[in-house]
Amino acid sequence: MEAEAELIVHLARPANIPWLDRDHSILAFNERVFDWAQREDVPVLERLRYLGIVSSNLDEFFEVRVADHLEAARDGVEDDEFSVESYAGISAKAHALVQRQYELYNSRLLPALAEHGIQIFSHGKRNMGQRRWVKEYFDREIRPLLTPVALDPAHPFPQVANKSLNFIVRLDGEDAFGNRNEVAIVKVPRVLPRFVRLPDSLAGGKGKIGVVSLSSMIRAHLHEIFPGRTVVEFSQFRVTRHSDLAVTEGEVQNLRTALRKGLQHRHFGKATRLEVSKSCSESTVNLLLAQFDLPVQALYRVEGPVNLVRLSQVIDLVNDERPHLLFPRWIPQWPRSLKNSENLFARIRQKDVVIHQPFESFDAVVEFLRQAVKDPDVLAIKQTVYRTGPDSVMMELLREAVRKGKEVTAVVELKARFDEENNINWAETLESIGVQVVYGIVGLKTHGKMLLVTRREARGLKRYGHLSTGNYNPRTAKLYTDISYLTASEVLTAEMDAVFSLLASQAPLPKLQRLQVAPFTLQNSLMQHIGEAQRAAQAGKPARIVAKMNALTDWRLAEAVYVAAQEGVQVDLIVRAACVLPAVNSTPKGGAIRIRSIVGRFLEHTRVFFFQAGEEEHLYLSSADWMNRNMARRVELAWPVTDATLRQRIMDECLVAYLMDDQDAWVLLENGTYRRLEGDTVGASAQQMLAHYFSTAPTVKARPRSSSTRELTQAARNRKRR
Known part of the structure; x- marks a missing residue:
């Protein structure tokens, strides 16, 4: 296919299809990741890791996706994508997910860790020996790096970096100059570890492991930072800021220099979220919301560390002595x-x-x-x-x-x-x-x-x-x-x-x-294959689309797939995260759109596209998801696999195995929600099957096999669908 002179342009969302909301879909994906943190059959340190992954994903969501919704809500804008209603909707879902995270952390994960001899000691649970050690550690490692700022006309509210740990403190009494400035900010340097392991002799018994958080150590000794003053109230807080770099490349002489300058300002973009301790007073909350120009919907009260991502440090501190609390180590095999x-x-x-x-x-x-x-x-x-x-x-x-x-x-x-x-x-x-x-x-x-x-x-x-x-x-x-x-x-x-x-x-x-290359030929090539499948279905011939990707948010491709299914094409999509295309169990002409998401031990990242139109079959591997940015604003590649043996292998390992999965799979229902399959049919996990196959002798029949496209089709039809 000859490269087109014109690049692909953004298409508006077609209005005649019941689209799913992209940002709600992203949050739904994180709920699927969160499910791994809830599962009792997952080792507890891995559950802790999944909890951190959800928090990391939410951080990026607020850094990249929320600013436009927030601005629209402030300005009273009402359109199809960004509005007062859209901001309220994603805020409600995000609040619910965060609340579930901390409930799980406090009520189930901390007790589960304690059952295995791992205790995260809060200030109230530390004995005298532990408190003495924490005091010594604070004086030696932490206190020299803290510079509290008492707010007054000469000391305005300091710049607070994106996702940094801070404390806000209310004080009583006078400072060295007789002033009664009652609010101070303590910025916690990023170089300090967020969790520290206690000496084994202070861990609470033989074989026990004791851990303390940085925030609890600072909390316990805040009064020492303000000698002569009384600490009346305090709260940890963290601000998430819009962090997507915007550089107009056509207007700069040197992109590298411009980006390096932009990186200096990334940590201080517009605030999109404020996290505080659950006990933070209304007056302090209002002060912080006003400082960061945020509405009350942007406030997240948490009972625990304001940054659950840093729980990965706990895993690093204990994993050598508790390997059974992790997944068995997977060693990739030489091909x-x-x-x-x-x-x-x-x-x-x-x-x-x-x-x-x-x-x-x-x-x-x-x-x-x-x-x-x-x-x-x-x-x-x-x-x-x-x-x-x-x-x-x-x-x-x-x-x-x-x-x-x-x-x-x-x-x-x-x-x-x-x-x-x-x-x-x-x-x-x-x-x-x-x-x-x-x-x-x-x-x-x-x-x-x-x-x-x-x-x-x-x-x-x-x-x-x-x-x-x-x-x-x-x-x-x-x-x-x-x-x-x-x-x-x-x-x-x-x-x-x-x-x-x-x-x-x-x-x-x-x-x-x-080679198909975006933004020149890739999208049109995919459209051509979808169209060929549609025409085959209209002619009564076998017509099928099976595609695996990370996200599907390109309106043009989504509309083409939807229309093809209406004409009788059987569509199976394996979409890990955001998906705007609705599921359709059946159409009047016998087509269907079945969509599933696989969330497993490994992050699904493979992009594989299969098209059948009558006797014609095409299989592509690609660097691109079906997103407008991949089709229109990136240089992407897709290449066909023409060798029959290799093509069948990729179909078996990347498509059939995942269509048979009923352990790590979630199916998208017609109402727009996802339902996890829990052993509905054969109780198979694609990732586990593949790991078993590649770690055993070739004679072991663990690898799913499909001798033809007909078997691929039949495997999907045999799955239970609700």
Whole structure:
């Protein structure tokens, strides 16, 4: 399909379909994650981790999604997406979820930890020995870093950074100058650990583990920070601020410099949420709400730490001694398709390679790059960088490649949300040693994942490529499900090189045979396949769409799928998080839209799209979700899997297994709510099945198999649906 001259533009939401609300859908996803924290069959430290994940997700929700709703509510705006009503709706759902989090933490998780000898000691529960130790720790490690600010005309309310821990204190008595300034703010430095482990001798018995929180230690010794004054009242508080960086790329000379300046202000954007202790007085609450210009709906009273994300530190403090309170360690397996393949280039020349992470190890991708760096016949390496982390072995390998005299090009996406600083640092580091660093295309994020190696061989230059549904991040590759695809296809690698040329020099894309590239051809290609399925259904032929993605919020694709189902297409969607498309059990012409979300031990991140129109079948892997930003504002890739064996394997592992899952699956009902399947049919978890398969001998029949698309269809139809 030839690249179009015009980029895809945003389409307004069609009015004739009962759409689901995107932000309510995001909050519903977090309720599904929260379910893992509630499950008694999950080890207690993992339940604590899931509780923190929900809090982290909510932080990002308030940092990115809430500001427009809040502004609309302030201004009395009423439209389809942002309004007084929309803000009230998401506030109510968020409040309910937060309340459930703290109820679970206090009534079930803390007692469960105590049953296993792990006690988080609040000030009121500490004995004299523990209090003496806390006092010594406070004087030695905490007090020197605290600088309280008493508010008066010369000392206005200090700048409070996004998500930082603070205390507000009301005082009685006079200060050193005879003033009765009664309010003070204590900012807690981020460098201090939020939880500290007590010495074993003070933990309460043999084998016990005692932990104290930073906030409880400061709370216990606030009076010492204000000598000569009486602490009348205090509360911890935390402010969440809008943190989406906005840089008009066409108006800056240097994007890297502009983003670095923007990062300095990110922590002080407009406030969107205020968290305080449950006991905080109304007068203090009103003072804080006025200071941060927030309505009362933005106030969250909590009974416990204001930042549950930091509970991960408790896990880190105790996990070595309580491994049974965690999931059994999963060790990714070396890919079977690369077994006994010391020379990866020789193996990839024979046949394309699929690596299913984290069941198979991302180390194979690192090894591919390592062999390219060490191979004297490799002349050039090109790679996109989106989220790679602060300590990246792959970035170090690119540096080594430069030292060995290879031509290295890195397309670094500086605007990867909340990874901007990491990527800026890597861009500067790589550029300083001679890597050709480019930042992609003005106005677009480069989200497609590509690694291209050019090697001198007997018949001339030969390219080897890696494409992925996920990031070049070895840490998250152990936590996220993704597909890595290694290929020596002359057509596919040549098209990858054309995309690199587009990113580096804005050279127009030639006519591409296999790669679909957003924002040029990807959305229209998907629309074409949906349309072909629809026409097949109208002609009485088999017609099916099965797609797995993280989110579905693109109106154009959603409308096309809805219309196709009305014409008889069978649609099964596996959408992890936000989904605006409603479920439809059946249509007058025999179609259906069945939607499910899988929330398991690993974060589902794979994007796989299957289309059947009569005898024609197409399977794509992609870096893109079905979101407008992916189709219109990002450089994304989708590539077909044409090898029959590999295509069937991906269908089996990424689609059939997940359509059979009735352990970790939630089905979207026609009323817009989700229902968890709890062993409704075979009691199978896709992730557990895949982990079992990849950790056992090939003869073990744990892998779900499907010899044809008809079996794929039948597997879905046999599931119980309500």
